Amino acid sequence: MKRLVLGGNDAVAYAVKQSHVDVVSAYPITPQTSIIEKIASFIANGEMRTRFIKVESEHSAMAAAIGASATGGRVFTATSSQGLLYMHEVLHWAAGASLPIVMANANRAVAPPWSIWAEQTDSLSQRDTGWIQFYASNSQETYDLLFLSFRLAERVKNPVMVCMDGFLVTHTKEPVAVFGDEIEEFISVKETRPLLDVEKPEAIGALAFPQDYMPVKIEQHKRISSALAEFKTLSDQFERISSRRYDPIYTYGEENADIVIVAMGSNAETAHLAIDLLNKEGIKAKLVKIVMFRPFPKDELIKAFEGAKKIAVFDRNISMGKGGITKDEIVGALGINNVVGIVCGLGGVDVTENDMVKVAKDVLDGKIQEDMILWGGR
Amino acid sequence: MKEIGLHGRGGQGVVMAGELLANIYFKEGYEVQFMPSYGAERRGSPSNAYVRIDNKRILYRYSIKAPDEIIVLNVTLLPNLLLKEGGIALLNSADTSNLKKSDKVKFFVVDANRIALECKLGTPAIPLVNTALLGAYCKVRGDFSFDTLKKVYEEKIGKRAYLNIEAAEKAYESVREV
Incomplete structure (x- = not known):
């Protein structure tokens, strides 16, 4: 290789x-x-x-x-x-x-x-x-x-x-x-x-x-x-053959996290940096990346969210009149209510680790309780 | 981590320069990420490409606004470019009379237009200055060997690699600090 x-x-x-x-x-x-x-x-x-x-x-x-x-x-x-x-x-x-x-x-x-x-x-x-x-x-x-x-x-x-x-x-x-x-x-x-x-x-x-x-x-x-x-x-x-492992979802960070960041696609790369920053501050954080979206990995997500106080789902997509699509899928499949959806990065807008850290902290502290739009940038 | 911006106009070989530079650092053992910035592609319009270099896997998936160093293929773009304080700007320019010395940025210049045309790269309207400028950059930074640059040019450019290596050598010799 x-x-x-x-x-x-x-x-x-x-x-x-x-x-x-x-x-x-x-x-x-x-x-x-x-x-x-x-x-x-x-x-x-x-x-x-x-x-x-x-x-x-x-x-x-x-x-x-x-x-x-x-x-x-x-x-x-x-x-x-x-x-x-x-x-x-x-x-x-x-x-x-x-x-x-x-x-x-x-x-x-x-x-x-x-x-x-x-x-x-x-x-x-x-x-x-x-x-x-x-x-x-x-x-x-x-x-x-x-x-x-x-x-x-x-x-x-x-x-x-x-x-x-x-x-x-x-x-x-x-x-x-x-x-x-x-x-x-x-x-x-x-x-x-x-x-x-x-x-x-x-x-x-x-x-x-x-x-x-x-x-x-x-x-x-x-x-x-x-x-x-x-x-x-x-x-x-x-x-x-490859020594590389793929599963329907991928996780990174603290096993028993208080705050979970969910991301899919390129946002999940940057999210690693956000998890590192949060963990460095003593906040127990974990990334859950959705690799397989259909069929939907419901059981894997239930396991990954076990014990989490709050879940922040970053969606680089939008369903008009509803909001972030993976957030909606998660809530629909798992029937949980500790999830906040963040619509971000539409049309290629930058989403940085600092954006994610700030939102994740506010979600964990209860300062953000409703779904939100992250305008992004710096 | 180091972030490098390459800025020029469509047709000057900005994207190619970024890809060559990423491959040079990769050959030197670094982790690299090459991120071209796409918009309306046409000759003459501003074109930007970015390279990130690190000793560990690069996870940033967003654009670079103010790089540590910039390589400017066309100096008319300079007023619109951002650079970190303490950064380095390598300019394709024969004339330094308009450049003000700064405590915050180190300027280097090389007449890459002349060198490119001497090496039969591009046309007088749009000289292909990308490969010459990377030669100058090698001298300015000194964190990769000229030999690695030569090898990457040979692998990526093919038949006309020797002209580009010649241009890089000339730029390496003639680049100077302002």
Whole structure:
């Protein structure tokens, strides 16, 4: 294993190159474009034996991915923000047809006003499409989660989206441990699954009357829900090769913390610094990072929050008329009332460790009891 | 931790300079983070890139407002730049008559436009000054070896690396404190 200085987008492209992907269909959009540019250059150089399908829109990118996946290909695509939203209808089709497509999404704020910078509202508004969702905090995680995603998608027969904050992860370059041949034994495994076959024609997605529709959807719900347990199994295998451990949530800091900071994506990197500052002041603090957002890691969170007096959830996203989306998910799933939601960093606004420390202290002291907006900066 | 800002105009090679610098420090054994600042990309508009260097993993995921050191590819940007007190500013400039000596900042200058054109890098309208300036920076800071710079240029630039190494050598020799 060697270390290279890579951005999240570079890391994704390297992982796709090493994952024996058969088909990539994609349409460019900032800040995702450098993923598919790099993949296109790998193919042009002969470093990848992959069919690249150029399409005229993201809707078509996913449609082509569905066709390629349904006939047995390992398929990758990437998009961001407006592109992801344009794909919305087809995302349901991919998940409903149990297709193990893997997609990288560069989290970018949604227009208007037009923005190219980091925010997670784009992918979180795809919450109910039936896709497994991961959120990577750094280049290493984007790289590793891509391998895990291909295996998980094929194991569970469900598409997976790996999300990373635009620029803050996609374009921020840092040392990444890159595999040599040692990843082969993990990534070359392919599961058998039902495929479209011209010799034995079958229809997918035909009309289902009410009594038939509901069982199909409940079956789909059980299928994606099984990804929590399957992820742990695959993670064990991955850890043996890489010595890096991935779980649905990640924790850092004091085991029995009074104040818990919850973050997802790039904010979780900076949050480490906030935890260190709080602990140095004698405040028992812990970071809980949500790595897997769908299926939702309810039991893991219950355990992580045990004994916590207050929980401060930093959301770089917003549900209009409600507030931070992961805060809402936590309260909804766990039914707890010691949680304060902090909407922050929309459209790429800086969120610093000092911002987090100040808010976390005020939440713990009870000075902040209601959900709030953190304007950020310095 | 050290934070370095690279400031120029689109087309001068600001982003490339940042990536090269991050790779130079990485080769020297540091943990590095390269954070380009993106906006409306076009020739001539201000372009900024930032590099963080530390002995441990870098966890800051937000922009740098006032770096410890700045490398300025185009001095017309200087009035808009921030720098920490006690910092270093390396400027691409032949003329120092407008620079006021300061107790708070150390200024260094090198005529990277002339050097770049001598080495056939860029055009008279937009000389590619990035690689020359990193040569000067190597001399000013002295915390990485010129040999490491050469190796990174060879790995990252390819066929025309020798011209960029030549430019870096000339800048290394001719950079001076104001």
